[in-house]
Amino acid sequence: MKLSLHWLKRYVDLPESPEELDRIVTGTGLEMEGIEDRKARFDGIVVGHVVTCEKHPKADKLSICTVDSGSGTATVICGAPNVAAGQKVPFATEGAWMHTLGFRIEKKAIRGIESSGMICSAKELGLNDDHSGIMVLPDHAQTGTPIAEHLGMTDVIFDIGITPNRGDALSHVGIARDLAAVLSRELRIPEPLSAATVTREHVRVTIKAPTLCPRYSAAIIRGITLGASPAWLKNAVESVGMRSINTVVDITNFVMMEIGQPMHAFDLSALAGPSITVRDARPGEGFVTLDGKSHVLPPSAVLICDDEKPVAIGGIMGGANSEIRAGTTDILLESAYFNPSSIRKTAKLLGVSTESSYRFERATDPERTMWALRRAIDLIIETSGGLCTGTADVYPHPDPARVIDLRLRTMDSLLGISIDRVRATEILRALGCTVIEGVDVLSCTAPTFRSDLEREVDLIEEVARIHGYDNIPTPARMEISTEEQYDDEAFLSELRSAALSLGMDEMVSSSLVQHAHAQLPGEHAVVSVLNPVSADRPSLRTSLLPSMLEAADRNIRVGVQSMRLFEIGSIFSAQPSELENPKHHEGFQFAFAITGLAQTREWFGESRPYDFFDLKGFVHSLLEKLRMETRVRFSSDAKNALSKYSWRLKQRAVPAVASWKFQDTC
Amino acid sequence: MQDAITQLLDEVRARAGRLATRDDAEDFRIQYLARKGRIATLFEDMKALPPAERPVAGKLLNALRVEAEGIHAAAVASIGIAGAAHAAHLDLTLPGRAMPVGHQHIVTKTIDEIKTIFKAMGFSVATGPEIETDWYNFQALNFPPDHPARDMQDTFFIDDMRLLRTHTTPVQIRVMEQRTPPIRIIMPGRVFRNEVISARSHVQFHQVDGLFCDAHVTFADLKGTLVAFAKRYYGSALKYRFRPSFFPFTEPSAEMDITCYLCAGKGCRVCKQSGWLEILGCGMVDPNVFRAVGYDPDAVSGYAFGIGIERTAMLRHGVDDIRLLFENDLRVNRQFI
Ligand SMILES: [Zn+2]
16 A cells, blocks of 8 residues: 555654655554655755856857856756746756666767756656746746745655555554554544535435444535645545546545545535435446446445445445436435444355455545545535535444553563563553553553454464564573474485485476376266366376476476476375365375486496386385385386377487385385 | 416416506516417317316416406506506696586575574474465465455466465464464475566566564564574675665564675666665564464564575576576576585
8 A cells, every 4th residue: 555654754753764764664564565755756856046148159049148046057958949048947967877868967068169068848747747938937946946846746655555454554543543652652543524524415324234334424415526635635545556537536635545445536416316325235236437337346345326326336346326426416415334244245146346346345434434424524624525414323222342461561471571560651642542450450442443363362462563563582591302303204205315325416396287197097086176377287196207208308498408306296186976075185105207218328438318127126125224114016007197298308318217005005 | 288287377366466566467467368368278278188177277268368367457447547647648737527506596505595594593493385276475465355465466366265375474463373482484385476477577486484572572672583583694794784665464563674795785777766675564563464374473572584595696696687597597506506
């Protein structure tokens, strides 16, 4: 998720340096996947003052300018038609890297006159496509100010990975809360003006599916003018990677990115009236979402309906039939809480994932729907005009408060460090818990936005996380164990060492193979996966030999002519009868192949190809190394099973291939 | 005639032990085996015998020739090889007869290296099946059905009961079911994820999981053990950090990073400019996992960890494409010694 530093600073005071922020963010358990320092794009570009401007003696279209960059003046050749003495301009000084152009500003002679620096157009700054002339700044711009600062382009954008347990962190306020706790600073959450709500009309909300939709809040705003968003709003939504659409859509997105509550705006004129019913989808019921796709709804889906028809799939996407569009003046605004697992199930079955479904399936805060609604009403009226004429809020069975006791001694014995009561209380309060301090126990009420806090151990983790894992000691000495040691793999390890010591090269191949490579003549039935990544490798190997022959073939093709290969790995087969339990058999196999020359032609002797007796000798040596008194009988039964693969090796026959199962011995 | 043959045989045998140099052997050959040598002379003499005596003499002479030839051949061979040291005309720069050398695969080798360190710390080695049930792979490890945590591990299903394990962590459930604490095990093995095969990810890879549970096991013990492991494996000078993370089967959960040893923490392509390399995931065993195997979470605590083998091996050997590890190109495999 993308987050803006400017935006975060609305809620908590933060250090400036991106490196310092990276350290703090990572320390709270949020994964920093990327940091983009927007102002870095403008390094070396400042507000310049054009002191003089004269025509170039050898070129009509060029001007020779003297530009004051605040730390000295420079002579610059400029080709723009609109450059003039007295202007304030964006000025790239010598050494600045121009991202849009892909070069560094260097001193160079243009038609015999040395130029050091560049006066930039808006396009060259990457601001927009205007390249008709240089960008002229207002006269009050302070000469020498970095251009990023002058333009307000100083934001730092973080890309943060959020683990699935932290639905509360999918917003700026959520992240700011963690940072405030770590830094022991105040968290400032804006309080919406309830005065914006003038209740004049009745909004009827009926929840017929209270399990799937425990809470539904709605508001009517009439008389708005939809338009392009003001700069602050446009910058905010674009800074986090969203497209600015219009004031109302941008505000719903802004509130979602602010507090984590997804919202939806319906065009009121497309509804049968100011009335919403929330119900289960009927078997086989269809719906067309606003992206134009039609869906057949699964039973887990919840539908938002007016008095006549469904208008949205709750928590996932609105309908094409009620989307706001140019000319919309009246809207119905939705702010609801949906059951996380039913949203997840529905989204999966529909094959749809939206910003809304992503948040609802990770649990939003049921107590925040009205806050978000009021916040959105304020901002819509501020940006689009209009009046809120009515609200509704239905929450038939509020969740009971989750009270969890944290025993301090239990915490100490799990973490291996003593964290005192004062510190633990401070951390838990900063994270939104209500804490009643006892002698040995902190009685905590978990905040409604932290559905993941259910047990004592969850609170212990929160305290440890904010206190800092680095502050938990790392003992340099440890007691040693006196228990009996065992090794389930001891035999396989011994087998591997024996084969290596006899000069065999180990290979490791894929368990998932082509069906034809698993369905070997005379072997058992094949176990396959239902959802293979590639349709041609769906089956679990029943023998290591096909992969081994493939590997031998590949090596021969690239010029490795002689090899002695072995592999130890699991093989699988289905039981012939479906009724049997277990339904499959899984065991280890040892396979090997030798091909090429046992000896190349040398001064001391002629070349000799491997033959069956090398294989036989290898088997005997291996058994001797393993001190196994097994009598081995060689037969040619395996030949049939392998003949179908021998073509793979072109003209070269592999004279010696074998495998045997050690299931009974290991 | 027979006496002459017996006498010559004694003489040949007597010289057998005294053929120390190439000249001795050549002298022996000329004296006895050459076309005009003493054995050939006896064959000539035999023609003068009465026909009835010839077969017996012929047989004896043949035996004499075979033995003399054998003595000569053995002497030449032993002078040629063992005598090389004082035979100035033997070319010592000729290639030797190479013995075949077996190369261990980088994946099993890495597992062995990690096993060795933990075995020295008292851990046993436990294994389990690659085809698992939803219970062992997910539910017993505190992944509820329909929870987004399941999206962390894309799964291959065999039917609605069986799947290919996505981690070796289910082995800890199987071991805890069979045994009572203290349990101190590592669990190496192959795991599967339903992901598109690329340079960075494969449908199969290997893990070594670890578990220690007993009364009073702490997060500090976890840190101590894993730092000891990392210092043995990556060198005692390493810098490390533990940062909070999330795994359904541990609480608190952490990931362990070490300073990127390629850039010494300055930031490079391999560490994605962060200066840190993630080496393992770990945490304290979640009480729900203990409940699933019938342990009392108030009486037992424990830590668990998991190390990705391919990632570890690739970082260590500078391999940047995981697919190379399963292609078994011997030109590549033989480089990792
Ligand atoms: Zn690095």
